Amino acid sequence: MFRTSCSRLQGVWKCLPHDGLVGAIVQQNLITNSSRSHLSARSLIQLCKKNQAEWMTFQHLCFLKRQYVTHSSALCQRARPKQETVTPVLDDREDSVLRQVDQLPNIKSDSGTEVPACDPQNEPEAARAARLEARQWKELKVEYSDLPGVYARLSKIRLTALVVTTAAAGYAMAPVPFDPFTFIMASVGTGLSSCTANCINQYFEVPFDSNMNRTKNRPLVRGQISPLHAVSFALACGIPGLTMLTLGVNPLTGFLGGLNIFLYTCCYTPLKRISITNTWVGAVVGAIPPVMGWTAATGSLDPGALLLGAFLFSWQFPHFNALSWNLREDYSRGGYRMMSVTHPALCKRVALRHSVGLIGLSALGPVLDVTTWSFPLVSLPINLYISYLALRFYRHGDRQNARKLFFCSLWHLPMLLLLALTCKKSRVTRDEGDVAAGATSLAV
Amino acid sequence: MNRRTVGWVFLRSLSHWDVPAPLPLKSQCRGHRQRSSQAEKHETRAERSGFSPAATSKYDWIGPPDRLSNLRPIIYHIPENETPLERKLRHLRQETEDWNHIFWTNQNITFIKEKEECVQSQLKAKGLSERDEAGRKRTLSSEEMAVFYKYFLDKNIKRHTIYNREWYRRNFTITLLMARVAVHNVWRILAGRRRGIGREKDKPA
Numbered sequence: 001m002f003r004t005s006c007s008r009l010q011g012v013w014k015c016l017p018h019d020g021l022v023g024a025i026v027q028q029n030l031i032t033n034s035s036r037s038h039l040s041a042r043s044l045i046q047l048c049k050k051n052q053a054e055w056m057t058f059q060h061l062c063f064l065k066r067q068y069v070t071h072s073s074a075l076c077q078r079a080r081p082k083q084e085t086v087t088p089v090l091d092d093r094e095d096s097v098l099r100q101v102d103q104l105p106n107i108k109s110d111s112g113t114e115v116p117a118c119d120p121q122n123e124p125e126a127a128r129a130a131r132l133e134a135r136q137w138k139e140l141k142v143e144y145s146d147l148p149g150v151y152a153r154l155s156k157i158r159l160t161a162l163v164v165t166t167a168a169a170g171y172a173m174a175p176v177p178f179d180p181f182t183f184i185m186a187s188v189g190t191g192l193s194s195c196t197a198n199c200i201n202q203y204f205e206v207p208f209d210s211n212m213n214r215t216k217n218r219p220l221v222r223g224q225i226s227p228l229h230a231v232s233f234a235l236a237c238g239i240p241g242l243t244m245l246t247l248g249v250n251p252l253t254g255f256l257g258g259l260n261i262f263l264y265t266c267c268y269t270p271l272k273r274i275s276i277t278n279t280w281v282g283a284v285v286g287a288i289p290p291v292m293g294w295t296a297a298t299g300s301l302d303p304g305a306l307l308l309g310a311f312l313f314s315w316q317f318p319h320f321n322a323l324s325w326n327l328r329e330d331y332s333r334g335g336y337r338m339m340s341v342t343h344p345a346l347c348k349r350v351a352l353r354h355s356v357g358l359i360g361l362s363a364l365g366p367v368l369d370v371t372t373w374s375f376p377l378v379s380l381p382i383n384l385y386i387s388y389l390a391l392r393f394y395r396h397g398d399r400q401n402a403r404k405l406f407f408c409s410l411w412h413l414p415m416l417l418l419l420a421l422t423c424k425k426s427r428v429t430r431d432e433g434d435v436a437a438g439a440t441s442l443a444v
Numbered sequence: 445m446n447r448r449t450v451g452w453v454f455l456r457s458l459s460h461w462d463v464p465a466p467l468p469l470k471s472q473c474r475g476h477r478q479r480s481s482q483a484e485k486h487e488t489r490a491e492r493s494g495f496s497p498a499a500t501s502k503y504d505w506i507g508p509p510d511r512l513s514n515l516r517p518i519i520y521h522i523p524e525n526e527t528p529l530e531r532k533l534r535h536l537r538q539e540t541e542d543w544n545h546i547f548w549t550n551q552n553i554t555f556i557k558e559k560e561e562c563v564q565s566q567l568k569a570k571g572l573s574e575r576d577e578a579g580r581k582r583t584l585s586s587e588e589m590a591v592f593y594k595y596f597l598d599k600n601i602k603r604h605t606i607y608n609r610e611w612y613r614r615n616f617t618i619t620l621l622m623a624r625v626a627v628h629n630v631w632r633i634l635a636g637r638r639r640g641i642g643r644e645k646d647k648p649a
Binding site for chain 1: 495497503504506508509514516518519544548551589592593594596597600601611612615618623626
């Protein structure tokens, strides 16, 4: 009887995710730790005998497994909700089985806590809650296997990838022959600088991040690494990154990279809690990478570089204002001073103004010899669409329109840069134009 | 008495509280040693949670986010031969943690309380009951709530500014101290090794 009920249960517990580690452990412990599991197994058998035909079926155990997974925070896949969830709405029989499962030792990290060998049915609620809480405590030991993931989250790797893409676009738009070495140095250097800036930003904002839903699972908040470790990582990225930009590309690009890190960490991050001008500073921070890409190619700050920077600068407003519109409660509680909370009318106006401004900036492309005349025409549909969404946001100012504007901005920018690249003025036509101009002047 | 009740009682006792002065608080330092005879150190920690790490653990332990302040508490490991520098670091981290916890608990409780009051007063002004026909709590639209969010943010700007400045100062100090401790430990290990090699050389062959 012991064997059959155990094997049935084992079959079910094998299905549990390996992260929970209950499956393998349960099997071994049921067999090896007879003294500890003796009680639980016997009680299990009693429960089996009582209502075997009724509920100890595979489906029931799968249901219990799901209940166990959702109610045990150690196995939960999603971020833990703020309210206490350990009040299972199960009937008595399933509750006692849950207690059985809880009682079996959890092998993960708190091998230090002791499992009370008390009668599960009479266990006081407080002791059970204490035991469940103990499972949520983690040892602050650096797991080397986790480090790459931690570093990726620390440096906001997806945002960094976007930043590197805009820098690469800046390089590609520059009217010079493509040099793979400079291109790679510029891209890697920009990426490392962005990692540094993001890391220091998270280092500064630990208590604020803990209190906002969007950011409460960051590595420093969860204590996966220490603050000193984070700062060391930032330096380990920043110093090679800036060196690469200064020596491998040119000093101007290196200077711009350093300036960007300074603006983001020492201006934007503290300003977020002081005044709404942080949004404008943040827009400048976003505008610098394409300028860096251009200067990496040409070595000078041409009007073309400034135009690309202006694209990014203007784009930031519909993007960020729409995003912050739906986070007003978190910003208010966390003490962040954003336009969407303190000056809502200004927020909507600025988003609209800059969306329409993108149309004007696209028209400047051919004027500054960066693109052909087809660019303002080809980009008109997407620019009109984002302006239309910004107008709706301005008029109605509700969550739905804000969300639509935000998601539109996510594809609008890559599309705009791609169109600019396809409409880039080729060097041949530019040189021919110069030669023709030279010939006419000679003739005169 | 559950935690929420404790929080409310605590808040009422600090009804005229402002941001604590930037001086270190004289709270008892939580920590765990490898020997289990440090019962008195565990007691202060047990006020907030019943957890105490194993006696054999050599690391700090971090817990789940606190329900009121959303900050994660840390129990610091006290090594046997703790240097004065390490003790200073541990005390500073502990005080900062407590100071942060007090600030954010107060912030969150005040926010929830004032938000609830705002919703109630708005509903009363409209002549609506707290719950609708289906028994669900009535909520205001996001535009009506936005007025409250702006008001709350503007009301607390001075407190936030003081808190920010103090937080940045403490964060820098703690990180610098951690760096000093790390360098000091590395130096101790290297010096110990060199002394060991020297002693071996001096030994008669």
